[in-house]
Amino acid sequence: MMKSPVNHLSPAKQFLLFVAVFAGVFVACNILGFVVIAVFFGLKILTDIGTANFSNPQTLRALYILQILAMTLPIFLGPWVFSKWVVKNTxxxxxxxxxxxxxxxxxxxxxxxxxxxxxxxxxxxxxxxxxxxxxxxxxxxxxxxxxxxxxxxxxxxxxxxxxxxxxxxxxxxxxxxxxxxxxxxxxxxxxxxxxxxxxxxxxxxxxxxxxxxxxxxxxxxxxxxxxxxxxxxxxxxxxxxxxxxxxxxxxxxxxxxxxxxxxxxxxxxxxxxxxxxxxxxxxxxxxxxxxxxxxxxxxxxxxxxxxxxxxxxx
Structure with missing residues (x-):
């Protein structure tokens, strides 16, 4: 049995809301990523990543963690939060x-x-x-x-x-x-x-x-x-x-x-x-x-x- 529509937002509003939700999740995950890296590796590691200086073996490990927390995680969570809580139709x-x-x-x-x-x-x-x-x-x-x-x-x-x-x-x-x-x-x-x-x-x-x-x-x-x-x-x-x-x-x-x-x-x-x-x-x-x-x-x-x-x- 097909579900009836659960929201009446126009596609344009859905697009704008999704951008807003993703932006919020992206910022939150990036802050989380920076905090985790700073706590476990130190702030200098962030500078090394930004300048592509991988002479320190720890830099690559930090890059992996930052990639997961600051990029992959928000790309996954943003759509999930939007579909689950905004349009309520995963x-x-x-x-x-x-x-x-x-x-x-x-x-x-x-x-x-x-x-x-x-x-x-x-x-x-x-x-x-x-x-x-x-x-x-x-x-x-x-x-x-x-x-x-x-x-x-x-x-x-x-x-x-x-x-x-x-x-x-x-x-x-x-x-x-x-x-x-x-x-x-x-x-x-x-x-x-x-x-x-x-x-x-x-x-x-x-x-x-x-x-x-x-x-x-x-x-x-x-x-x-x-x-x-x-x-x-x-x-x-x-x-x-x-x-x-x-x-x-x-x-x-x-x-x-x-x-x-x-x-x-x-x-x-x-x-x-x-x-x-x-x-x-x-x-x-x-x-x-x-x-x-x-x-x-x-x-x-x-x-x-x-x-x-x-x-x-x-």
Whole structure:
């Protein structure tokens, strides 16, 4: 039996309220993170993190804790607080209870593998973008911000043992995937769909917000593509879990490949941006479109997704 609506807030008000809730949770979690780091590591560690000075082994440990408390935790808590206490409908906004056929997970795996060339070409194009001369100051700031983010990422991805790999898979693969998908493909995509009345608009606006949120301007287009793919995975299945699985595969693959390269087990540099060619880029695009069509068909197939207790699963 379907629930009756529990709130009458307009989508615009929902969006503004969500931004306010997230901002409040974000500030609270950042204060918590700074206090924890100051108490256990000292204030100088915060300066070292800000300047990417990792000569002290404690700095990296503090960075992990700060990443969890100040970034991952608010991204998870903000959507939960909003859906639980503001709109009071966690099922519709978080999309964690919707069941789906496991075939979709296999399709997501193939989609993520096939998307690599398309991500590469978009990344190359994005890196080549140059702003007008009168915006040179902005461009310099963007490149400096990108460089700072790269230094922090490189520090986290510097792995010496299998335990380091496991920690990064948990942090970047599991926790980040769950938190970001619940926020962007759960709450925000739901609000945007109500607002625009168009599923494609809600997916790509949400994908743009997802990419902009990371503040890595020269990786905007490839991350937006991933956000768009994840958006369709949720829209077609009704569940957040296929998108979380795809996000996990993307991030965890980067972690594992980086470790294998660092240990000279493979020769392919994960930072190499000239692995594929134009025919492969086109092939990647075509296959992704075909696989998303197949994914949609499977997700909506009543034989694979039977009706239980009057409600369609998947």
């Amino acid at each position: 099922e519709e906004y978080l999309r964690t209870n919707k069941r789906f056929h496991l075939i979709l997970l296999a399709l997501v795996f193939v989609i993520m593998m096939v998307s690599v060339p398309l991500i590469e070409v978009l990344g190359n194009f994005n890196q080549g973008l140059v702003l007008p001369k009168w915006l040179k100051g902005l461009e310099d700031w963007m490149r400096a911000s990108e460089k700072a983010a790269e230094l922090l990422t490189a520090a986290i991805l510097k792995m010496n043992t299998i335990w380091d790999v496991i920690k990064n898979v948990i942090l970047l693969g599991v926790l980040t995937a769950i938190a970001e998908e619940i926020m962007f493909r759960g709450v925000l995509q739901t609000i945007l769909h109500k607002w625009t009345k168009n599923i494609h608009a809600s997916i790509w606006i949400g994908a743009a917000l997802f990419s902009a949120f990371h503040m890595e301007f020269y990786g905007f287009l490839p991350r937006m593509l991933l956000g768009g793919i994840f958006g369709y995975l949720v829209a077609y299945s009704g569940s957040i879990w296929p998108a979380i699985w795809g996000h996990f595969l993307n991030n965890s693959t980067i972690v594992v490949v980086t470790y294998l390269y660092q240990k000279n087990i493979i020769t392919l540099n994960p930072e190499d941006t000239n692995v594929f060619n134009t025919p492969i880029y086109l092939f990647s695009l075509i296959i992704i479109i075909i696989l998303l069509i197949v994914y949609k068909k499977v997700a909506l197939d009543k034989k694979l997704n039977p009706v239980v207790n009057g409600e369609k699963l998947g």
